[in-house]
Amino acid sequence: MEKDKVPQDTSNLTKNNVKELLYATDENGNYTTTLSTGWEPKTIALSNSIDEINERIAEAKQQVLNGEVSPISYYMEVNKMDLTILSSYVGMWKWRVKRHFKPAIFAKLSDSILKKYADAFNISISELKNFKTD
Amino acid sequence: MQVTFTHHQSAHCENGVASNLLKNNGLNISEPMVFGIGSGLFFVYLPFIKVNYAPAISYRTLPGQIFNKVAARLNLKIKRQKFSSVVNANKALDENLKNNIPTGLQVGVYNLSYFPDEYRFHFNAHNLVVYGKTDKDYLISDPVMETVTTLTHEELDKVRFAKGAFAPRGQMYYPIQIPKDVDLKSAIIKGIKNTCRDMLAPMPIVGVRGIKFVSKQIRKWPIKHGTKKANHYLAQMVRMQEEIGTGGGGFRFIYAAFLQEASVILGNEELKELSKEMTKIGDSWRDFAVEASRIYKNRSAKEDAYNTIANELLDIANREEIFFKKLKKAIS
Incomplete structure (x- = not known):
């Protein structure tokens, strides 16, 4: 890619004033580096996954409100985790974490177990227990 | 401090x-x-591992390997x-x-x-x-x-x-x-040989063959998984490919810059030509990303569109196959 063709699109990087470095060729065909503020195809790909995550969060929230799953499942989505990542953060087997997704089981969890989840989600135990609907 | x-x-x-x-x-x-x-250029398709609910594609070697290889090849x-x-x-x-x-x-x-x-x-x-x-x-x-x-x-x-x-x-x-004098020449040749070996590996999910395999899979995505999931897979692929310099076009340009530098150190004019060719292949990777983004932007997945980008990817794979064979010859 030639240096003057390096895209300078607005992206999620722009608002944080971050620029990425790219290798590109100068007018003599020699390689040099240049900065780019962003590139549209990447921005779309990223916002596509953000939308995907927000959908999953909304869905998990509704399921918690319907009493189908425990708040653990909701906070897992909020923190962009999946079962594998969450289970390694709390240091429990995946099947055990999955079991804690059940509201009835969740209601009976001890504070020491809840603390592991709260720490992984960076919230307090009471926040985890008292699910807010807003 | x-x-x-x-x-x-x-x-x-x-x-x-x-x-x-x-x-x-x-x-x-x-x-x-x-x-x-450090032979950083790589490709592997791991459909059985899911990252963000999409099949994993890695354009790089395992973390730490680049530096380890550099150290081994320069005696650091x-x-x-x-x-x-x-x-x-x-x-x-x-x-x-x-x-x-x-x-x-x-x-x-x-x-x-x-x-x-x-x-x-x-x-x-x-x-x-x-x-x-x-x-x-x-x-x-x-x-x-x-x-x-x-x-x-x-x-x-x-x-x-x-x-x-x-x-x-x-x-x-x-x-x-760090030794006082490092032997860049032999290190460069080792690095290039390693990359050629990786990219031309006789394994279906690695290197050029891996890219061809992905191209084949892309054709099936909209039929097999439906539009939404197929679009998600494609968006994930582009993110892994172009995000913060970890793959696709970005990596090809760094590699082309490396070949240009190497051609001077080794006094090998052929590498300079190959550097230009790699730049063009990098441009094609970026074109592929642009085409792919059109698909998931419009959220309409015509089978045709998927076939078109699959063809584009196949073309890239074929050109890289020729490229790495030439590169292997150029340094031997």
């Missing part, structure tokens, strides 16, 4: 940290040189340490800073507070350098950032002990021995 350290921004984190640490130790080696000698010694306790990990880092040693760390991205929120995913193979410490902060040189930055002590603990795939376990590394 602050160590003398010069920050240079780079396109890719691992090359950048390696290049910055070596420059700081008096060995002036560019990012593309590190990438080429790097010390690597992992820790089971946060306290010991901090002690070792502080000790290093006291001894005036800027230290490379493998970290998770999710808690890097200076990254835009959208970029904070559970990805654990990021690299940065710590070059100092104040009462509440560590001084950080993150090679993908324009300037140096900071993380609080708690934040650094979190990123060093991020969990999940490739958990860094506090890993830190730094060169401990």
